[in-house]
Structures are given as C-alpha cells and as structure tokens.
Amino acid sequence: MQKILVVGSINMDLSFECKRLPNLGETIISNNYKKYCGGKGANQAVALARLESDVTMIGVVGDDNYGHELCSNLKFNQVKTTGIRFSKEVSSGLASIIVDETGNNQIVVYPGANYELLVPDIDKLEALIVETDYVVCQLEIPIVTVEYVLQKAKQLGKTTILNCAPARELTKKILEYCDFLIPNETELQVITNTHYPLINETELITATQKLSKQGVKNIIVTLGAKGVLYANAEQTQFLKAFSVKAIDSTAAGDSFIGGFVTSLANGKTIVDSLEFANKVAAITVTRRGAQISLPYLYEVENYRFSS
Structure with a gap:
C-alpha cells in the first residue's frame, strides 16, 4: 500500500446555533452549541484514513485540552500522528461559528498553533517525507512552509497535491512544485488574478x-453540483457530479481530496480517481457536519446513486 502524508491545519470548531446573527455590539443567546474536530488538514487526513489509506499527519496543536483531544481524534480515525507537535507557547487553532436558522453564518478563525508549523519542523520530520509516496497540503498554515514542503517533496521524487483553500495568491515556485493543483471556482479566480467571476466553461478553461x-502539471477545479474540470497542457475535460439531495456542503472539498488521492495511490487513472472523488464528495453533502460526514470505504462501495 502506498503511503500518504498530509501537512496542514488542525482546529477545534465551536459552533453556536442562534435564531439570527448578532448585530454590531449585540449579545444574543445561542439555542445550541456543538464542538467539532476540524481544520482542513485534519479533515483531509481523516477522509483518507476512512477510505483505508495509509496516512500520516504533520501539524502543530497547543499543549492544551483541545490539542490533546484533536490528536486523540486523529488516532481514533487511524491517522498516524507521529508528525504532530504540541506547542507550549500557543494554544490550539480554533474556529468560532455562529449559524442562524436560515443557514447564514459568521465565522472567526484563530490559527493559533497552526501558524507555528515552520520550516525547521519540516526539516526535523524529513524522514516522513522520505517514507511517503504522496504529499498533500492546503493553505491554513504559513505559505513559506507550504512552499518548502512542496519543494522538498519534489526533490525527493514524491507526488504533490495542493488544495488551494482558503483562497490566496500563490508563488511561482509553489505552482511549479505542484503535480496536482485543486482549487474551487473562487480559489481559481484568486490564484489566476482574474478580476471577474468565472461563470462559464470558456472562462474556466482560459x-x-x-x-x-x-x-x-494538472489542474482540477471543483465546481460543486456542476462537477469537476480537469485540465493539463494537452487537454480539458468536464466530469459531471453525482445527483444527490445535498443538505450540507461542509467538508465536501476535503472528502473530494481524500477520494482522489486514495484512488490515485491505488493505481487508478486520473479520470477514474476523479469519478471516485465525486462519489465520496456526493455522499458527504448528504450529511451534516465536517469530519462526522466523511464516508468510510465500504459506504462508498455500497452507495447507490439515483440515475
């Protein structure tokens, strides 16, 4: 079995449900409170592990209750945590989410220990990169760390995948070090410095x-219910999404990454891997929550999509 290394963020998500969002300076009462393990890096690691990939995580959490709970949750989901460091200087990354009855939200993210994942950490953990086959990154850790990880991975002959979330401009070196760049439409607009919405196929292809x-080398644009655009220097191809009744798109992108890299690591073609990733993401949006919505391999294999 080929090995996969995820380098990225680990957060605790604190969600407050309210009748409406508060006005400036206003205090309101929450109807319900929930705590979820999250962070794009951790979500993708769990997505991979639930699809029975051999996955290891590199990240930083605080040496606090949240940090230990986040690490325990990764272990519970069969993610190897040998690359996770506990910081005594900074608390774990947190996200405060207020959601109203109509689904609108306000989110504040405190990166915390995630921004402590720096180049010296990667040097100390180089053996994990040497031992792996695929390296997966996102953009919730310092951009200099992302660039360094991708550079080192390519020097060691690894396949690199970058999920461009959250949206931000990328350096020329990062683009060159990516074997697979995976943005959504908004992220594609940002990284290409396009000053208009990408609303049709021609604009997306351009x-x-x-x-x-x-x-x-390879660009994969996730388009939600519209499917996926795959492009390289020689071709472009659109793949349709699977038809489901979506109730929550949280972690859909993370599950897509998990499905795509799992399939690729199992020797499937890029197109077959995109089809599998679409299935995984489609199942995810039929469930509420982040990591709790990520499907296991047996669920993907047995799920029956409507024609």
Whole structure:
C-alpha cells in the first residue's frame, strides 16, 4: 500500500446555533452549541484514513485540552500522528461559528498553533517525507512552509497535491512544485488574478490554461453540483457530479481530496480517481457536519446513486 502524508491545519470548531446573527455590539443567546474536530488538514487526513489509506499527519496543536483531544481524534480515525507537535507557547487553532436558522453564518478563525508549523519542523520530520509516496497540503498554515514542503517533496521524487483553500495568491515556485493543483471556482479566480467571476466553461478553461503556462502539471477545479474540470497542457475535460439531495456542503472539498488521492495511490487513472472523488464528495453533502460526514470505504462501495 502506498503511503500518504498530509501537512496542514488542525482546529477545534465551536459552533453556536442562534435564531439570527448578532448585530454590531449585540449579545444574543445561542439555542445550541456543538464542538467539532476540524481544520482542513485534519479533515483531509481523516477522509483518507476512512477510505483505508495509509496516512500520516504533520501539524502543530497547543499543549492544551483541545490539542490533546484533536490528536486523540486523529488516532481514533487511524491517522498516524507521529508528525504532530504540541506547542507550549500557543494554544490550539480554533474556529468560532455562529449559524442562524436560515443557514447564514459568521465565522472567526484563530490559527493559533497552526501558524507555528515552520520550516525547521519540516526539516526535523524529513524522514516522513522520505517514507511517503504522496504529499498533500492546503493553505491554513504559513505559505513559506507550504512552499518548502512542496519543494522538498519534489526533490525527493514524491507526488504533490495542493488544495488551494482558503483562497490566496500563490508563488511561482509553489505552482511549479505542484503535480496536482485543486482549487474551487473562487480559489481559481484568486490564484489566476482574474478580476471577474468565472461563470462559464470558456472562462474556466482560459484560467486553467494560464496556470498550465506557469508550470502547473494538472489542474482540477471543483465546481460543486456542476462537477469537476480537469485540465493539463494537452487537454480539458468536464466530469459531471453525482445527483444527490445535498443538505450540507461542509467538508465536501476535503472528502473530494481524500477520494482522489486514495484512488490515485491505488493505481487508478486520473479520470477514474476523479469519478471516485465525486462519489465520496456526493455522499458527504448528504450529511451534516465536517469530519462526522466523511464516508468510510465500504459506504462508498455500497452507495447507490439515483440515475
């Protein structure tokens, strides 16, 4: 079995349900409170593990109750945590989420220990990169760390995957070090510095061609219910999404990453891996929550989609 290394964020999500969002300076009462283990890096690691991949996580959490709970949750989900460091200087990353009855929300994220994941950490954990086959990153840790991880992974002959979330501009080196760049429509607009919404196929293809010219080998644009666009220097191809009744899109992108990399690591073609990733993401949006919505391999294999 090929090995996968996820380098990224680990957060505790604190969710407050309210009748409405508060006005400026106003205090309101929450109807319900829930705590979820999250962070895009951790979500993707769990998505991979539930699909029975051999996955290890590199990240930093605080040496606090949240940090130990986050680490225990990863272990429970069969993610190897040998690359996780506990910081005594900074608390664990947190997200405070207020959701009203109509589904609108206000979110404040405190990166905390996630921003403590720096280049020296990667040097100390180089053996984990040497031992792996695929390296997966996102953008909730310092950008210099992301660039360094991708560079080192490519020097060691590994396959690199970057999920461009949250949206931010990327350096030329990052683009060159990516074997697979995976943005959504908004993120594609940001990283290509496009000053208008990418609302049709022609505009999407033009944006991916711009990235190809900058050295990106493969671009995969997730389009939600519209499916996926796959592009490289030679071709572009649209793949339809599976038809489901979506109730919550949280972690859909993370489950897509998990499905795609799992399938790729199992020797499937890029297109077959995209089809599998679409299935995993489709199941995820039929459930509420983040990590709790991520499907296991047996569920994907037995799920029956409507025609």
